[in-house]
Amino acid sequence: xTVIAKTSPVAKISPVWRGRAAVVAGYIAGFASLFVVWHIxxxxxxxxxxFPPPGRxxxxxxxxxxxxxxxxxxxxxxxxxxxxxxxxxxxGIPIGLAIGSFAPVRRMLEPYTEFxxxxxxxxxxxxxxxxxxxxxxxxxxxxxxxxxxxxxxNTAAGVSAVTPNKIRAARSLGANRAQxxxxxxxxxTVPYILTGMRLAMGNSFVTIIAAExxxxxxxxxxxxxxxxxxxLVDQIFVALLVLGALGFITDRLFRWAIYTFAGxxxxxx
Amino acid sequence: MxxxxxxxxxxxxxxxxxxxxxxxxxxxxxxxxxxxxxxFCLLGTSGCGKTTALNIIAGFEEATSGAVEIAGHTIKGPGxxxxxxFQGDDSLYPWLTALGNVEFGLRMRGMKRRExxxxxxxxxxxxxxxxxxxxHPPELSGGMKQRIQIARVxxxxxxxxxxxxxxxxxxxxxxxxxxxxxxxIWQTTGKTVLFITHDxxxxxxxxxxxxxxxxxxxxxxxxxVEVDLAAxxxxxxxxxxxxxxxxxxxxxxxxxxxxxxxxx
Numbered sequence: 141x142t143v144i145a146k147t148s149p150v151a152k153i154s155p156v157w158r159g160r161a162a163v164v165a166g167y168i169a170g171f172a173s174l175f176v177v178w179h180i181x182x183x184x185x186x187x188x189x190x191f192p193p194p195g196r197x198x199x200x201x202x203x204x205x206x207x208x209x210x211x212x213x214x215x216x217x218x219x220x221x222x223x224x225x226x227x228x229x230x231x232g233i234p235i236g237l238a239i240g241s242f243a244p245v246r247r248m249l250e251p252y253t254e255f256x257x258x259x260x261x262x263x264x265x266x267x268x269x270x271x272x273x274x275x276x277x278x279x280x281x282x283x284x285x286x287x288x289x290x291x292x293x294n295t296a297a298g299v300s301a302v303t304p305n306k307i308r309a310a311r312s313l314g315a316n317r318a319q320x321x322x323x324x325x326x327x328x329t330v331p332y333i334l335t336g337m338r339l340a341m342g343n344s345f346v347t348i349i350a351a352e353x354x355x356x357x358x359x360x361x362x363x364x365x366x367x368x369x370x371x372l373v374d375q376i377f378v379a380l381l382v383l384g385a386l387g388f389i390t391d392r393l394f395r396w397a398i399y400t401f402a403g404x405x406x407x408x409x
Numbered sequence: 410m411x412x413x414x415x416x417x418x419x420x421x422x423x424x425x426x427x428x429x430x431x432x433x434x435x436x437x438x439x440x441x442x443x444x445x446x447x448x449f450c451l452l453g454t455s456g457c458g459k460t461t462a463l464n465i466i467a468g469f470e471e472a473t474s475g476a477v478e479i480a481g482h483t484i485k486g487p488g489x490x491x492x493x494x495f496q497g498d499d500s501l502y503p504w505l506t507a508l509g510n511v512e513f514g515l516r517m518r519g520m521k522r523r524e525x526x527x528x529x530x531x532x533x534x535x536x537x538x539x540x541x542x543x544x545h546p547p548e549l550s551g552g553m554k555q556r557i558q559i560a561r562v563x564x565x566x567x568x569x570x571x572x573x574x575x576x577x578x579x580x581x582x583x584x585x586x587x588x589x590x591x592x593x594i595w596q597t598t599g600k601t602v603l604f605i606t607h608d609x610x611x612x613x614x615x616x617x618x619x620x621x622x623x624x625x626x627x628x629x630x631x632x633x634v635e636v637d638l639a640a641x642x643x644x645x646x647x648x649x650x651x652x653x654x655x656x657x658x659x660x661x662x663x664x665x666x667x668x669x670x671x672x673x
Contacts, residue, residue: 305500308469313514313565314489323517327504 192374197381200374209363214382217352217359220276221344224283229337231284232291236333239292240299241325253292261286261347265354274355279348286347287340291333298332299325334398341394345387413481414442415569415601416466421475423461435461437627439475441620443569448595448602450612452661453622454668459605463573466603467493480568489514492562494572498554501546507533507557508542514565525564532560535594552583559594569601576611588614592640609661613653614643621660624668632660 153161175194182193192200204210239246239253261282268278268285302325310324352361360379367375421439424432435458443449453459464470465477468487477484479491487493492514493500502510508529515525533542536556546554555575562570576584592615595602606612612619619634634657642649 303499305495305497306502308467308487309493309495309500309561310513310517311469311487312467312489312491312493313517313561315514315517319517323513324502327502330504 190373192377196374197377201378204378213360213363217348220279221283221348224280225287225341225344228284228287229291232288233295233333236292236295237299240296253289257289262350265351269355274357279351282347282351283344286343290340291336294332294336298329302328338394415445415480416443417478419476421472424473434627439629443603445601446599448615448617450604450606450616450619452606452612452619454624454665455607457622457625458628459622460573463571463605467491467571489565490568492565492567492570494558494562494575496574496577501554501557503546506543506545510557511560511564529564532564536560551579552587572604574605609654609657619657624664
């Protein structure tokens with residue numbers, strides 16, 4: 141469809157915008173079909189109070205949003221994710237760079253990364269709650285935990301993937317070791333760092349919900365848990381719908397940021 | 410008139426230690442002298458150690474023994490006096506524009522933006538990339554990327570260009586064009602060039618002198634052929650061109666046979 145639009149001789153709108161319009165149209169059609177399937181399944185196939193159709197869920201979402209409850213829960217969960225994600229990335233990137241650049245550092249820190257990456261953040265929830273309580277501390281700790289190892293591993297892999305010729309070229313163009321790191325190794329690693337961060341963002345969503353389900357005083361996970369106690373199935377589905385939407389939007393924003401600010405580093409697709 | 414050579418390698422050996430105990434001598438008693446202003450082609454079969462020789466001159470690798478000098482000074486590691494053009498495009502920086510790649514060396518030595526910008530632009534123009542300044546390497550063809558590499562090295566104004574089979578990955582037509590361009594650039598700038606190739610045709614087309622290497626291991630130069638051809642004789646249908654070709658071919662034929670026997 142895009143190709144036809146691009147080559148069409150009657151095209152008056154720029155091909156870029158036509159391409160974007162096609163992408164947006166595709167998304168709208170895709171999501172619309174999801175809602176249609178959901179509606180058919182809930183109304184005609186299952187037809188149970190335990191599986192509400194999309195109309196009722198959206199209605200409930202509007203109601204919760206009007207009361208300010210939904211916005212509040214979203215804000216709580218997102219703040220935890222973003223704080224932990226930012227801290228985790230800030231810790232992970234320099235460690236990853238050090239591991240990738242210096243073999244002794246790698247040998248020293250590899251036991252940590254290789255050990256802890258097999259202990260999922262969800263397994264650490266109990267420990268986090270015991271240590272930091274059920275408030276913000278434990279949630280941010282868990283998000284940092286889930287972020288930091290992915291970012292470290294991807295950053296380190298990025299550093300070691302810099303082709304030797306890039307470094308040799310820089311050296312014979314007169315760059316000293318510090319300049320090689322700053323102007324060659326670092327920018328060459330950016331796509332890997334961004335990929336790691338994007339994966340970490342996805343994991344953060346998993347972790348925050350799990351953590352809020354187990355022990356929290358607010359947040360989308362808590363909202364699901366509370367709704368379960370009172371059998372508010374509609375409310376559970378609102379939370380699920382919001383989670384999907386938040387994850388999707390966050391990932392798109394991240395991608396958009398990469399294209400806008402780091403597109404020249406041949407970004408992740 | 411005897412002037413000191415720009416590059417001098419005397420009795421150079423390069424031995425790679427293997428963990429299994431069997432050492433591999435890529436070069437043994439390797440001698441090479443390149444005068445300023447020459448376009449010297451180092452010709453050899455694959456695996457003969459010609460890239461090793463270039464890497465030693467570039468300072469990427471250290472000779473196990475022997476003297477390695479540029480302009481009378483011993484080479485200790487890479488330096489801006491020796492610009493390297495690599496075979497592949499993986500030495501370019503895809504996050505920089507063509508201009509950014511070309512001015513990289515100038516930026517590293519702290520040249521003012523306006524000055525380096527101007528110089529980089531003039532070298533991009535010299536290699537025929539005017540108008541491509543803001544493109545990034547992945548947007549450009551293989552031939553254009555090699556032009557960026559050449560401009561990047563020239564902009565840095567080194568004593569010598571070390572070119573490691575820079576056109577080997579290009580298609581035949583592009584390669585022929587690039588060879589002509591290189592000769593033109595060499596004539597305009599008067600730079601010294603060490604050009605590595607396994608292609609006799611390419612060597613005879615470009616070189617003022619051709620150093621033919623023995624098959625590896627323990628390789629060294631078998632002989633040097635002076636290529637006394639005018640620009641209009643550098644054509645593979647020209648009789649004098651063919652004569653030089655035959656002479657070089659005669660020298661290398663035996664080495665190819667040895668190389669093939671050894672790899673079999």
